[in-house]
Amino acid sequence: MTEPAQHIQPAMELRGVSVNFGSVRALQDIDIKVYPGEVHCLLGDNGAGKSTLIKVLSGVHRPSKGEILVDGKPVTFRSPRDAQDLGVATVFQDLGMISLMSITRNFFLGREPTKSKLPFSRIDKERANAVARQAMADIGIDVRDPTQAVGTLSGGERQSVAIARAVHFGARVLILDEPTSALGVHQAAMVLKFIIEARMRGLAVIFISHNIHHAYPVGDTFTLLNRGRNRGTYAKSDISRDEVISIMSGGEDLKAVEAEIAGLLAQIGNRPSATP
Amino acid sequence: MAVVEDKATHPDSPAKDRFGMTSKRAGGADERLASTGRLTQWLRRPEAGAAGGLAATIIIFAMLPGAANLYSLQGSMTFLTLSAELGIIATAAALLIIAGEFDLSVGSMVGFAGVVIGLTVKYWGLPLWGGIACAFAVAILTGYLNGLIVVKTRLPSFIVTLASLYILRGLSIGITRAVTGRTQIPYILDGAQDPGTAGLFNGHLLTGLFHWMGAQGWIATRSDGIPFVVGMPMSIVWWLGLTALAGYVLTQTKYGNWIFATGGDLNAARNVGVPVDRVKISLFIYTACAATLLATIQVMEAGSADTTRGLLKEFEAIIAAVIGGVLLTGGYGTVYGVLFGALIFGLVQMGIFYTGIDTDWFKVFLGIVILMAVLVNNYIRLKALGRGGGK
Numbered sequence: 001m002t003e004p005a006q007h008i009q010p011a012m013e014l015r016g017v018s019v020n021f022g023s024v025r026a027l028q029d030i031d032i033k034v035y036p037g038e039v040h041c042l043l044g045d046n047g048a049g050k051s052t053l054i055k056v057l058s059g060v061h062r063p064s065k066g067e068i069l070v071d072g073k074p075v076t077f078r079s080p081r082d083a084q085d086l087g088v089a090t091v092f093q094d095l096g097m098i099s100l101m102s103i104t105r106n107f108f109l110g111r112e113p114t115k116s117k118l119p120f121s122r123i124d125k126e127r128a129n130a131v132a133r134q135a136m137a138d139i140g141i142d143v144r145d146p147t148q149a150v151g152t153l154s155g156g157e158r159q160s161v162a163i164a165r166a167v168h169f170g171a172r173v174l175i176l177d178e179p180t181s182a183l184g185v186h187q188a189a190m191v192l193k194f195i196i197e198a199r200m201r202g203l204a205v206i207f208i209s210h211n212i213h214h215a216y217p218v219g220d221t222f223t224l225l226n227r228g229r230n231r232g233t234y235a236k237s238d239i240s241r242d243e244v245i246s247i248m249s250g251g252e253d254l255k256a257v258e259a260e261i262a263g264l265l266a267q268i269g270n271r272p273s274a275t276p
Numbered sequence: 277m278a279v280v281e282d283k284a285t286h287p288d289s290p291a292k293d294r295f296g297m298t299s300k301r302a303g304g305a306d307e308r309l310a311s312t313g314r315l316t317q318w319l320r321r322p323e324a325g326a327a328g329g330l331a332a333t334i335i336i337f338a339m340l341p342g343a344a345n346l347y348s349l350q351g352s353m354t355f356l357t358l359s360a361e362l363g364i365i366a367t368a369a370a371l372l373i374i375a376g377e378f379d380l381s382v383g384s385m386v387g388f389a390g391v392v393i394g395l396t397v398k399y400w401g402l403p404l405w406g407g408i409a410c411a412f413a414v415a416i417l418t419g420y421l422n423g424l425i426v427v428k429t430r431l432p433s434f435i436v437t438l439a440s441l442y443i444l445r446g447l448s449i450g451i452t453r454a455v456t457g458r459t460q461i462p463y464i465l466d467g468a469q470d471p472g473t474a475g476l477f478n479g480h481l482l483t484g485l486f487h488w489m490g491a492q493g494w495i496a497t498r499s500d501g502i503p504f505v506v507g508m509p510m511s512i513v514w515w516l517g518l519t520a521l522a523g524y525v526l527t528q529t530k531y532g533n534w535i536f537a538t539g540g541d542l543n544a545a546r547n548v549g550v551p552v553d554r555v556k557i558s559l560f561i562y563t564a565c566a567a568t569l570l571a572t573i574q575v576m577e578a579g580s581a582d583t584t585r586g587l588l589k590e591f592e593a594i595i596a597a598v599i600g601g602v603l604l605t606g607g608y609g610t611v612y613g614v615l616f617g618a619l620i621f622g623l624v625q626m627g628i629f630y631t632g633i634d635t636d637w638f639k640v641f642l643g644i645v646i647l648m649a650v651l652v653n654n655y656i657r658l659k660a661l662g663r664g665g666g667k
Contacts, residue, residue, distance in 0.1 A: 060547075081549030096547050098540035100608045100657070101533075109537050110548035112530040122528045 009072050011036045011204035012057070012088060012173045017066035019052050026052040027228050030066070034173060034204045034221075039195060041215040042208045043248050044225035050208050053225065054177050057206065058090035059083035070173070081110070089171035091162040093178050099151030103143060106150050107132040107165050135168040136161065139197050156187025163194050167201070174198050175206045180214045192218050212248065216241045224248055322601035323613030325652035329599065329645070330616045333623050342630040346623075349495050349505050351630060353512075359622030360515035361570055363615060365589060366596035367515075367522050368566035370614040372559045373597055374526070376539035376606030377426060377433040379563045381418070381440035382593055386586025388444045389415055389571035391452050394461030394581030404470040411568050418444065419564030423557030441590065448583040462580040477514075477569075478576035480507025511573050515618075518566070522611040535559070539606030595642065596621050599649040603657060620645065 010033040019027040027049045034040045044050045055061040056068070059077030067074045070086050077083045080090060097106050108128050114121040129146045136143045141160045150158060159179050166174050176195065180188040195218050198205050209215040215222070222239060224231040224247045231247055318324060337346055345351050365382050372379055389411040397407035422440055426433045452459055465474060480486075483506050489495045490503030497503045526532035537545035538552045546552050567586065575581050600617030602609030624645070628638050 058547075079549070080547040084549065090547075092544075092547065094541075094544065096541075096544035098537050098544055098607065100540050100603075101536055105533055105536065109533060109545065110550050112533055114530055120525055120529050120531065123530060123533065125528075 008035060010034055010069070011071065012206075013069040013072075014056070014063075015067050015069065017056060017063040017068070019056060019061060020064045025228055027056070027063075030225075030230050032223055032230070032233070034206055036172065036204050037199055037202045038220045039199050039205045039207055039218050040221045040223065041219035042206060042223050042225060043210065043212060043215055043244060045210060045248055047227070048225040048248075049228040050210070050225060051177075052228075054090065054092075054175060054208055057083075057088065057175050058092075059088070084169070084171075087170055087172035088175065089166035089169065089173070090175040091159070091166055091177065091179060093181070097150045097158055097162060100149055102147045103136075103150055103153070103161055104128045104132045104146040107135070107146075107161065107168075111169060131168070136164045139164050139167060139194050154187060155183050156190050159183070159187075159191050160194055163191075163198065167198055167203070171203060173204045173206065175208070177208050178210070179207070180209065180211060188214060210248075212241060212244050216244065321610070322603075322608060322653075322656060323610045323616060324601070325649065325656055326600045326613040326616035326620070329649070329652075330620050330623075333620050333627075337623065337627040337631065340627070340631040340633075342627075342632060346627055346630040351626065353505050353509065355622040355626035356512050356619075357509050357622075358625055359618040360509070360511040361573065362589075362592055362596055362621055363515040363618035364511070364518060364570050364573075365563070365566045366593040366600070366614050366618050367519050367611050368559075368563040369590075369593035370597035370600060370602045370609055370611055371522060371526065371535060372556075372563050373594070373602050373604065374539045374606060374609045375535045375556055375559050376542065377556055377559070378437060378594070379422065379440075379560060380434065380437040380590045381422065381444055382563060382567045383586040383589035383591075384441045384444035384448070385415060385418060385564050385567035386571045386574070386589055387583055388418075388448045389568035390575050390581035390585050391448045391461065391583060393572065393575050394464050395451070395455055398461055398464050398467065399455055404465070405473045408473065408572050411572065412565060415564040415568040416561050419561030420557060422564070423560030426560070427553040427556050445583075452581075452583050459583045460580060461582075464575060464581060465579045474576045475510070477510055477573045479510050481510065481513050483507035514569060514573070518569075519611050519615050526611060531555070536607055539608075541607070592621065595646055598653065599645060601649075601653055601656065603653060604650075608657060617649075 012032075012034045014030050014032045017027060017030045018025065030049075030053065032040070032042075042050055042053060052061065056063050059080045059082050062077070068077065069075065070088060075086060077086075077088075083090070098109070101109075104125070108123075108131075113124045113128055113131070115124050132146045133143050136146075139160065141157070141164065150161065153161065163174070163176070163179075179191050179195075183191060192214060195205055195207060199218075199220075207215055207219060216236075220236055221233060222236070222244055223233045224244065226248070234244075337343055346355070365386070369379060369382060392411040392414050393407040396402040396410045397404055402410065418440065422433070422437055425431070425436050429436070449459055452461065486495065486503050486505060486507045490497040490501065495503050495505065526535060534545065534550045534552075534555050537548075537550050538555045542552055567589075570589075571581075571585065574585060596617035597609070597614050598604060598617070599620055600609065600611075600613030600615070602614065621642075624641060625638060628635055628641070
């Protein structure tokens with residue numbers, strides 16, 4: 001197991017985090033360090049504990065054991081809003097976007113810029129529209145009309161609005177939950193570019209995926225999860241794409257399955273032409 | 277979506293150049309907006325269907341016999357008053373529906389609030405304003421409890437407030453009969469001489485103007501020179517005032533944004549820090565208070581309270597909201613549409629009366645209007661999302 005050769009403080013760190021749901025141990029003793037300017041990929045197959053881990057990182061669940069540190073200080077998230085206030089922003093798979101509301105209204109939801117401090121003060125719409133448009137342009141998205149409903153956008157565009165929102169509101173740790181899973185090739189490429197963009201701005205990006213082909217090109221560090229446990233954290237230089245796939249799918253298990261299949265095929269006299 | 281494909285497939289598109297840099301170009305207008313004309317934009321507004329429906333209703337009744345009476349100043353004030361009484365609670369119901377919840381106890385609250393005013397003023401000797409204050413206090417408590425139960429148990433508000441519907445109606449009848457031996461409380465205003473407070477709810481505005489118009493011979497007057505319509509009834513003033521206020525809050529303020537978000541996607545709203553529970557509870561309180569305002573107006577006008585008042589008003593409120601373009605599933609709608617919805621309701625109710633059509637047909641008509649409204653709403657919602665139609 002290799003640690004990335006970095007001496008700066010991690011932007012976010014999990015120490016010995018376990019999560020139990022009744023008798024189910026969803027996560028066991030997870031240690032993760034995420035550094036600024038790094039894309040840290042959390043990889044794992046279905047049921048590996050990715051979703052639970054993301055909920056711990058984002059403040060939806062509280063760990064049963066262990067601690068979360070942001071900038072070296074132990075923190076407790078009571079809600080996703082708590083996490084956001086400490087600069088930990090999560091773009092969930094459902095994106096947290098409300099389709100019937102406009103881009104601007106979604107962008108500023110919960111942080112609406114008002115013209116005064118009075119309770120029913122007017123939202124400064126001109127400023128909100130301009131800021132939303134600029135924030136989107138900053139990460140390379142040209143919004144046609146910030147007042148159009150989010151439901152009219154494509155999946156990739158919605159994803160980018162969500163990322164732009166997180167970046168704009170001062171996220172230092174950006175957690176992306178399967179951002180490319182529902183997207184086509186072009187749109188996935190667009191989202192991967194935003195990830196690089198965020199990294200270049202010095203954000204610590206946590207990229208959760210089960211798709212190694214999306215994660216490997218943009219990732220700096222890979223943490224592999226399997227059945228609720230950390231199966232190792234590797235720098236990109238220390239691990240190949242195939243090795244990642246092998247560990248992700250449970251390595252030995254897969255070899256056993258392959259051998260079994262090969263045996264079956266041999267029995268019926270139809271040998272595979274190539275074994276990976 | 278076309279735009280994204282453009283960026284990805286054309287190597288010289290601006291998106292490529294901007295990658296990794298900050299764009300300053302974004303401030304200006306976008307030429308691709310031109311395709312959305314003003315008419316389309318207007319048609320996409322949620323109240324467009326209701327506005328069209330209102331125009332059609334006005335024209336239909338104008339062509340039927342009795343139109344002259346219906347559209348006379350008196351006739352207009354009559355149907356406007358009906359619309360106003362419905363509109364006051366429908367606006368509140370609409371905000372609540374937009375936030376994703378229903379309140380079926382509105383009608384019972386109207387009856388119960390009337391009973392509270394009647395009993396406190398007539399039997400417990402409170403001044404009129406004190407009785408009204410008691411009714412509002414009860415409304416705040418009822419709305420708070422409705423809201424609290426809904427957000428804590430996460431049960432559908434449909435069921436929770438259906439229970440409140442029966443509890444409040446039962447309490448109205450039970451308490452009134454226990455105290456007075458009857459189900460009505462008449463002559464409430466006789467002992468309480470407080471024209472100032474009463475006038476706030478059953479008085480008229482612009483009486484000087486109407487008197488002057490009567491003196492000019494522009495509007496019909498009685499033999500003593502006092503016009504038949506002495507001014508604009510306060511119910512209409514309350515209705516228009518509350519609609520304007522609700523419209524402002526919904527579209528212009530932070531709280532309004534939260535109402536849309538709460539009904540649009542509860543989890544997403546909660547995750548970005550919108551206090552969704554507070555939004556819902558406050559709207560349940562507002563709905564109960566709107567019902568109490570209507571009850572107060574009715575008590576001041578009739579001088580009596582009746583335990584059966586407000587019967588089925590909860591459904592009329594929901595109907596007006598739906599006709600007004602509010603989406604039953606939450607997250608979408610306007611209060612201006614509800615204004616049109618309430619107008620259609622009042623106009624049809626009085627129109628059928630004036631034109632001499634058998635009033636038995638009113639409910640048939642109402643059913644058809646609801647169905648049409650829901651179909652139009654669904655279509656408009658799809659339009660708003662830029663989809664042509666269908667699923």
